[in-house]
Amino acid sequence: MRLSKFFGETLREAPSESDSASSQMLARAGYVRQLAAGLYSYLPLAHRSLRKIEQILREEMDAIGGQELCMPVVHPAEIWQESGRWYDIGDEMGRFQDRKGRDLVLALTHEEVVATLCKSEIRSYRQLPQLVYHMQTKFRDELRARGGLIRVREFVMKDSYSLDKDMEGLQSQYVAHYDAYHRIGARLGLDLVAVKSDPGMMGGKTAHEFMYLTPVGEDSLAVCEETGYASNLDVAMFQKIPESSDSQEPLTRIHTPGQSTIAKVAKFCGVSKRQTGKMVFFMGDFGLEHPPRLIAACIRGDMEINELQLRYAVKAQALRPAEADEITAIGCVPGYASFCDIDPSKALLVADDLIPQSANLVVGANEKDWHYTGTNYGRDFTADIIAPIALAYDGAPDPIDGKPLRIVRGIEVGNIFQLGTRYSDTMGATYTDETGEELPIFMGSYGIGVGRALACVAEEHSDDYGLDLPISVAPYHVILVSLGRSGDVHDAAENLYFELLNSGVEVLYDDRPVSPGVKFADADLRGIPLRCTVSSRSLGRGGVEFGRRRSKDLDIIPLDDAVKGIQEGITQCFRKLQQRLEHLPTWASRSKDSQS
RNA sequence: CGGGGCGUAGCUCAGCCCGGUAGAGCACUGCGUUUGGGACGCAGAAGUCGUCGGUUCAAAUCCGGCCGCCCCGACCA
Numbered sequence: 001m002r003l004s005k006f007f008g009e010t011l012r013e014a015p016s017e018s019d020s021a022s023s024q025m026l027a028r029a030g031y032v033r034q035l036a037a038g039l040y041s042y043l044p045l046a047h048r049s050l051r052k053i054e055q056i057l058r059e060e061m062d063a064i065g066g067q068e069l070c071m072p073v074v075h076p077a078e079i080w081q082e083s084g085r086w087y088d089i090g091d092e093m094g095r096f097q098d099r100k101g102r103d104l105v106l107a108l109t110h111e112e113v114v115a116t117l118c119k120s121e122i123r124s125y126r127q128l129p130q131l132v133y134h135m136q137t138k139f140r141d142e143l144r145a146r147g148g149l150i151r152v153r154e155f156v157m158k159d160s161y162s163l164d165k166d167m168e169g170l171q172s173q174y175v176a177h178y179d180a181y182h183r184i185g186a187r188l189g190l191d192l193v194a195v196k197s198d199p200g201m202m203g204g205k206t207a208h209e210f211m212y213l214t215p216v217g218e219d220s221l222a223v224c225e226e227t228g229y230a231s232n233l234d235v236a237m238f239q240k241i242p243e244s245s246d247s248q249e250p251l252t253r254i255h256t257p258g259q260s261t262i263a264k265v266a267k268f269c270g271v272s273k274r275q276t277g278k279m280v281f282f283m284g285d286f287g288l289e290h291p292p293r294l295i296a297a298c299i300r301g302d303m304e305i306n307e308l309q310l311r312y313a314v315k316a317q318a319l320r321p322a323e324a325d326e327i328t329a330i331g332c333v334p335g336y337a338s339f340c341d342i343d344p345s346k347a348l349l350v351a352d353d354l355i356p357q358s359a360n361l362v363v364g365a366n367e368k369d370w371h372y373t374g375t376n377y378g379r380d381f382t383a384d385i386i387a388p389i390a391l392a393y394d395g396a397p398d399p400i401d402g403k404p405l406r407i408v409r410g411i412e413v414g415n416i417f418q419l420g421t422r423y424s425d426t427m428g429a430t431y432t433d434e435t436g437e438e439l440p441i442f443m444g445s446y447g448i449g450v451g452r453a454l455a456c457v458a459e460e461h462s463d464d465y466g467l468d469l470p471i472s473v474a475p476y477h478v479i480l481v482s483l484g485r486s487g488d489v490h491d492a493a494e495n496l497y498f499e500l501l502n503s504g505v506e507v508l509y510d511d512r513p514v515s516p517g518v519k520f521a522d523a524d525l526r527g528i529p530l531r532c533t534v535s536s537r538s539l540g541r542g543g544v545e546f547g548r549r550r551s552k553d554l555d556i557i558p559l560d561d562a563v564k565g566i567q568e569g570i571t572q573c574f575r576k577l578q579q580r581l582e583h584l585p586t587w588a589s590r591s592k593d594s595q596s
Numbered sequence: 597c598g599g600g601g602c603g604u605a606g607c608u609c610a611g612c613c614c615g616g617u618a619g620a621g622c623a624c625u626g627c628g629u630u631u632g633g634g635a636c637g638c639a640g641a642a643g644u645c646g647u648c649g650g651u652u653c654a655a656a657u658c659c660g661g662c663c664g665c666c667c668c669g670a671c672c673a
Contacts, residue, residue, distance in 0.1 A: 012622060012634070013608045017666060037665065092672070109673070143597080143671050151672090200673060209673085218672095320670075415673060447673070484631060517633040524633090535632065 001044075001476070002497075003510045003522075008043035010522050020216045022459035023148020025467050029525045031458075038145025038153035045526065046454065048475035050156070053450050053457075054135050056187050056472065057158040064176040066131045066160055071113045073137050077103035079112040082427045094139045106139035111423050111445055114161040118429035118441055125165045125433045128441070131173060133160030135450060149455035150218065150411055156451060162444040165431060170418055170442040174206070175587040177416045177446045181210045184448065185413070186580035188457055189470030192413060194585070195221050196231040198308060199417055206418040210448075211410030212456040219412055222405045224398040228590060233407065234308045236392035237399040243274050245359035249374035251340070257369045260335035262301040265371060269362050276301030277361040277375065279337040281327050284316035284348070294322060294330055298339050298383070299352040299390050300361075306391040313350055313387035331366075338366035339381040351383035352390045411456055414448035458527075467527025468549055471573035476508040478566055479528040483516045483535035492559055493534040496544065499563050505570070524550055530569050532562070 008030035017034055018024045026032045031046035042050060058068060077095070080086035086093075086105070094106030107113075114132065122128065135158050145151050162173035178194060185192030190212050197209040209232060211221060222236035223229065231237070259265045266273045282295045295314055297305055311319050327334050330346035340363070342349060355361075356377040363375045375381070394407040424430065424440035433439055454473070461468045471477060480500065482493035493511065500507040508528055510519045516535075523531055533545040533554075544562050546569060547554040557565040 009606095009623085010634095011607065015607070016602085016609090019666075034665090090671095138673090140673080144667095144669095157673090197673090207673090318671085412673075417673085445673095449673090481632095513631095515631055515633085515635060517631090517635075519634095520632075521634045533632080537632065 001508050003508065004512045006044070006508075008045055010525050018148050020148050020150065020455075020459065021462055022150075022455045025462045025525075025527075026149065026455070026458050029467050029527060031467075032149065038142060038151070040149060040152060040451070042451075045475040049454055049469070049473050050450055052473055052475075053188065053453050054156075054158065056184060057135070057448060057450070060180045060184050060187075061131070061133045061158070061160055064131065064173075064180050065129075066133045068134060069132050070134045071107075071110050071117075071136060073107050073139070075105045075107055075113060077105055079116055079427070080105050083112050083115070083423055084426055085112070092141050092143075094141050107136070108138055108140050109157075109445070109447070110134070110136065110159055111161070111419065111443070112427065114163075114443070114445075115423040115427040115429045118163060118424070119427070122163060122429070122431050122441060125431055128163055128165045128431060129169050129173060130163040131160060132163075133158060133446075149451055149458075150216075152451065155449055158448045158450060160446045162442075162446070164442040164444075165433065165439070166442060167420070170420070170444050174416060174418055174444050177444070178208065178587040179584075181414050181416065181446075181448070182584040182586070183581060185210065185212075186584055187472055187577065188453060189473065189577060189580070190413065190453070190456055190460060193221070193223065193230055193410065194590070195223070195410075196235055197415065198232065198234045205420065208416050209412045210414040210416075212413050212460070213408055213410045214456070214459055215409050216459065217409035217411040219410050221408050221410050222392045222396070222398075223408055224400070224403050224405050226403040227398050227400040229398045229400050229405070231392075233392060234306070236405070237388070238392045238396035238405060239399055239402050240354040240357070240388075240390070241397065242354060242357035243272075243359070247359075248376045248379065249360045251375060251380050252373045253365050254371055254373055255369060256371045259369070259371070265362060266301065269371070269373065271362055273302035274300060275358075275360065275362060277339060277355065277358070277363040279332070279339065279364065280305050281322035281332070281334075281337070281347075282307075282310065282319040283322050283326060284311075284314055285318040285320075286315070287317050294326060294347040295319070295350060296332070296337070296342055296347040297350045297352075297389055298355055298363075300354055300358060303352070303354075303390040303393065306389055309387065310350060310389040313385055313389055314348055333364070333366050333368055336364035336366060336368055336370060338364045338372065340372060340375060341366040342381075344384070348385070349381075349383045350385045350387060350389060351377065353386050353388050354390065355383070356386060411452065411459075412449075413453050413456055414446070416446045417444060419443040419445055462527070463550075465521075465550060466525030469527040469529060470577055471529045471570065472577055474527060474529050475506075476528050477506040477570045477573075478508070478530040478532055479523045479526070480507050480509045481519050481523060481531060481533045482509075482511060483519070483533065483537075485513070486536050488539060489534055489536055492539060492544075496532070496534065496559065496562055500566065503563050503567065505563070505566060529573055530566070532566060 010030050011028045014024035014028050018027050033041045138157050139154050164170045192210040194208045197207045199207040220233035222231050259268045278301045280297045284293050284295045324334050361375045362373050365372045396405045398405045421440035429441045430438045457473050497509045538545045541556045543556050543558040545554040546557050
């Protein structure tokens with residue numbers, strides 16, 4: 001492609017709406033343009049890169065037995081009503097009606113369609129297992145799209161769906177994806193970390209997310225390098241070590257003027273925060289058939305609530321922090337709320353599993369400026385539910401070996417879910433087994449965001465001068481730059497360009513009549529990994545200059561050998577990337593605790 | 597949905613506080629010079645100042661509603 005005829009300009013300054021390095025560089029380099037919040041146009045450069053990512057996904061899916069198909073973006077509401085998600089998912093679902101008033105859904109994902117296809121295509125155990133996949137647009141009306149391309153509302157996802165006759169088959173397809181996703185990351189030039197995750201709206205039990213670790217990520221993860229434990233913070237476990245105590249002290253009411261926070265109280269009483277307890281209040285939504293209920297959660301003072309685990313513990317559909325007047329309405333004093341004086345009929349009392357093991361806690365006395373010391377579970381108070389509702393924290397002992405966890409940030413590039421029979425049961429996707437019995441199909445679903453993958457690659461592979469994409473993702477392998485107006489240079493560059501095209505080299509040719517500085521700056525910005533320069537100077541030295549983007553260490557290749565030399569350079573880049581495949585984590589090599 | 601910020605030329609922004617002639621840099625067009633790391637000169641084109649309403653002799657500027665975009669939070673595969 002000639003840059004003189006190219007569609008998609010570079011920008012000297014990033015548009016003001018972009019913030020992360022990837023969004024800024026992708027915008028400046030002419031890859032993407034924002035149309036509206038969370039809606040992007042992909043210009044030719046990005047489109048080429050996205051197609052390359054898709055091809056890698058295709059190859060890896062085919063390698064584990066996948067068959068590519070294509071399912072619609074617009075679905076009739078009925079299938080989502082059958083699965084129940086029409087009712088479970090709120091405003092995130094794009095809904096509209098056709099001219100007849102029929103309810104339609106913009107695909108958030110495609111489990112319902114796959115389950116529907118199962119009904120028409122799968123009858124016998126002889127037809128299983130199956131693995132189908134497609135690259136298709138999804139629409140999710142996020143509360144807030146953010147981070148440029150990281151969280152958009154419309155995006156293309158590679159989603160695959162495994163169909164098996166039993167759990168064992170599902171497990172083996174799940175493992176195949178687990179390993180394939182690591183290979184995909186390696187081929188994209190990304191280190192992906194598999195973490196345990198919450199299945200969320202997808203349903204099912206076991207799920208992993210494949211994370212690209214970066215401080216700009218929006219997910220928090222708990223990882224331990226020593227033991228290999230890795231989990232989304234939402235579902236992270238950790239060992240809880242009670243403060244030792246030989247005896248139970250008597251419950252004592254003490255005056256604590258102005259000591260309304262845990263830090264102040266601990267200091268005032270001369271104890272560690274680990275010897276305090278605190279109460280956190282939420283309003284729980286239990287669905288239309290049940291009234292909302294106040295939830296009083298108690299945890300040790302040095303810890304925070306894991307809202308997801310609390311929500312599961314109380315079986316609520318949603319939680320929100322309680323307002324001060326909702327807390328006072330049940331007779332509690334915010335800042336000094338007490339485990340001991342709470343009326344069990346007015347709130348659901350939930351205690352973290354560490355609380356019953358913790359002796360002599362300092363807690364609120366339910367009156368401003370007063371606390372209790374020597375509070376003990378069982379003697380002074382009890383809870384309706386005891387569950388692990390504390391959030392893992394940096395330095396917490398990991399659940400495997402007690403080694404310290406680190407809390408890091410990441411971007412979810414892909415995810416894998418063992419759905420089991422959650423969709424087969426609700427939608428009637430069944431097969432007949434050897435004995436003639438009709439049984440539900442075991443499903444798994446596996447996604448990778450194609451655009452998000454590109455954003456992560458851009459985030460990882462860029463510098464002050466622009467993108468520096470791995471050869472597997474770069475829209476072109478080499479940029480051919482001609483400098484100056486001399487006829488010799490022009491002829492040599494034109495000839496080389498046609499030779500490269502004829503040899504199948506993916507070349508972007510900067511034939512514009514602009515200054516060298518502009519050409520080099522644009523070449524750096526666009527992130528093409530290899531650069532070939534033709535100029536009077538290079539011809540004087542015997543040919544063309546060739547090397548890595550921004551490298552000062554350039555080879556001079558005679559014109560006659562230029563195509564060959566460039567092809568070798570491309571091969572070398574691919575070979576280097578290939579090395580990433582050598583020591584990948586696999587399912588078999590992961591610790592048991594990070595698997596289930 | 598709560599908190600904060602922003603909306604002026606294709607892009608980045610100034611002007612707004614203190615009301616009165618709409619600006620700069622980059623980009624664009626023409627001519628000339630220049631050609632190894634975002635050149636230079638001259639000339640030119642380009643803006644319903646997000647939108648609707650209010651105040652005023654007069655509104656980009658003050659006031660209000662709405663819309664859009666960004667950030668933090670809530671939520672989320």
